[in-house]
Amino acid sequence: MYHSSKGILRKNRQVVEAVKGISFDVEFGELFGLVGPNGAGKTTTIKMLTTLLTPTSGAAKVLGFDIVKDVVEIRRRIGIIFGGERGLYYRVSGRENLRYFADLYSVPLSKRERRLSELLETVGLSDRADDKVESYSRGMKQRLHIAKGLVNDPELIFMDEPTIGLDPQAARDTRAMIKQLVQKGKTILLTTHYMFEADELCHRIGVISNGEIAALDTPEGLKRFVKDITVIEVEAFGVVDADIASLRRQPDVKAVSANLEGERQTVRIQTPKGSEFIPEVTKVLSGAKIFDIRTKEPTLEDAYLRLVT
Amino acid sequence: MTRLQTFWGSFRMSLLHFFADPQWIIPNIIAPFVFTIVALILFRDVSGSVALYAVLGGGMMGMWGNTLYGSGFALAFDRWNGTIEYVLGTPSRLVWIIAGRSASNAVLGLANALAIVLVVAIGYGAFFAIADPILFLLALVLTLTSLSALGVVFCSAFLLSRSAQVMTNGLEMPIYVASGSMFPVALLPFWSHPLSFSLGPTWGIDAMRYAADATYVGLGFGYWTDVLVVLASAIVYLTIGFWLFIVVENKVRRDASLTEY
DSSP states (O other): OEEEEEOSSSOEEEEEOOOOSOOOOOOTTOEEEEEOOTTSSHHHHHHHHTTSSOOSSOOOEETTEETTTOHHHHHHHEEEEEOSSOSSOTTSBHHHHHHHHHHHTTOOHHHHHHHHHHHHHHTTOGGGTTSBGGGSOHHHHHHHHHHHHTTTOOSEEEEESTTTTOOHHHHHHHHHHHHHHHHTTOEEEEEESOHHHHHHHOSEEEEEETTEEEEEEOHHHHHGGGTTOEEEEEEEESOOHHHHHHHHHSTTOOEEEEEOOSSSEEEEEEETTGGGGHHHHHHHTTTSEEEEEEEEOOOHHHHHHHHHO | OHHHHHHHHHHHHHHHHHHHOGGGHIIIIIHHHHHHHHHHHHHTOOSHHHHHHHHHHHHHHHHHHHHHHHHHHHHHHHHHHTOHHHHHTSSSOHHHHHHHHHHHHHHHHHHHHHHHHHHHHHHHOOOOOOSOHHHHHHHHHHHHHHHHHHHHHHHHHHHHOSOHHHHHHHHHHHHHHHTTSSSOGGGSOGGGHHHHHHOHHHHHHHHHHHHHOTTOOTTSSOHHHHHHHHHHHHHHHHHHHHHHHHHHHHHHHHHTOTTOO
16 A cells, blocks of 8 residues: 655645555465556565565565565565666666676675676676677667576566567567576566466466455466356457447356457457357457457466456 | 675766766866866966865865765666666665765766866966875865765655756755855855854865965864864764665655656
């Protein structure tokens, strides 16, 4: 819960309840995922666990330490990797970025340079280590983010949307690095918007919705939430928001997701009726040009949609 | 060792950024030169105590400007880069990080001040003898320490505000004038004296003038009193800075306002 205010002379104060009593445990060596829509409370949860925010009530322990009382002990043992373009000193080299954070984490001077070289080698930046970060590609910056998050050799790593904005190859490289970290015995708490990524990487997933845990299970366990339904996937052009709203109103529809951008729109409809429901879909979308329509097995994304909508 | 490593790492990083970013050159290098030269022209004299006032004034402007802008931007800069959460998320105390950055800015100011001495001596023939170089150096180091400590105090306040750079612009000249860098504090109106005497640099400058000019009268308390006051001011500023940082750090963690800028 935090306070927000608007206005200069007449301040309009608001109390925002970002997270409402969520509870979960993460095992050592586990890759635990937190997924949920924007504003669901994922980042707030991570910021509280990394001691960047103080919760107004409740308690949490990280590696056995209290997140309010044992701030320094926690910070020594964790790594933080946020996604996105920012979070690096652009005007200095990648090596200088790492060196600075090594100093802030008190990496012994006798080991510091070797540690930096190893990290740069691990993330494939040895050749560009002494170039300014502003000359790096987005993927290289993300790899440097990962190296920075590992500079203190943390037991537990928090990753907040580490593949956001990356091209497919860079995202794949990042996922491969995350898998390697788990193989090395690191514990990871990861948030992501990409369900296929959560499915591929996570041992267990917590679905956060409106600041609460809506479900917590393995990817396979979460998929069982939607074992009673079939997904009808439509590729079309000319689908409008009103069509989606109309589909959602159908009594046999459990959930609808749509990507209406571009010339090849996709609409996914969850229904227990299976292929029998296709004529109803084509009727609702009669104003659009349908290229393809087919039934599919539900995925983690479908389970997620069912849980958060 | 941990604190020293944090301090030194932050000192070093701040220097690297200064040289990597040319925007600082005008306010922190060129402006003090111009100010010194204008002062020499206005004083219509380049000898003895006049030169001392001009050179120390320009030097102080460089040192104070660097400290103030450095501390003001020390965290605003991290907010812009999106590094503030990473920096705050380390086990290092923020106050040592800022102390390192603030000290780096004060040292840059010192280099600037030395350059001013050389340029006015060579270019304008403005020479002045320093009666006691060791005492002068001691006063200079303590003044720098006091300036850095003052920078730490300002920086903690700037962490709360999104308008750090606006405040730095507003604070540069008042402190510069109130500390009597370019002309004696006695020339300022009486009501401004409490502010002048509450500033460590006021006493530091006075001590430097005592050490440089054996006939100097100044504030009238003598060299060693001035030096003790500068030292005490640095301790008081650092104590306030440490306390403020703890309070402010807790506040931004509670209010979720750390990344707002």
